[in-house]
Amino acid sequence: MAAFLTPQEKVPYIKFAIKKTDLLKIFIMLLWETKSLDDKKYIQLSEKLNEIGRNLGGWLGKIISKKENSPDKKGE
Numbered sequence: 001m002a003a004f005l006t007p008q009e010k011v012p013y014i015k016f017a018i019k020k021t022d023l024l025k026i027f028i029m030l031l032w033e034t035k036s037l038d039d040k041k042y043i044q045l046s047e048k049l050n051e052i053g054r055n056l057g058g059w060l061g062k063i064i065s066k067k068e069n070s071p072d073k074k075g076e
Helices: 007-033 039-068
Strands: none
Touching: 007 039
């Protein structure tokens, strides 16, 4: 959904996605700690979730750095 919005409108959606990804990481860890998920599956899921988290964080960082460097902010 955020892909089609303006940069300022994207921020809440990206932050929401980051929160959901972090929550999913916790649930996956709980499954692994209770032995409901084997090591191999845990590693596969964790790697994918970490990649998703890095991508979302990078996307958010780009938007925030663009906002800070925008011409509107330079005059302040």
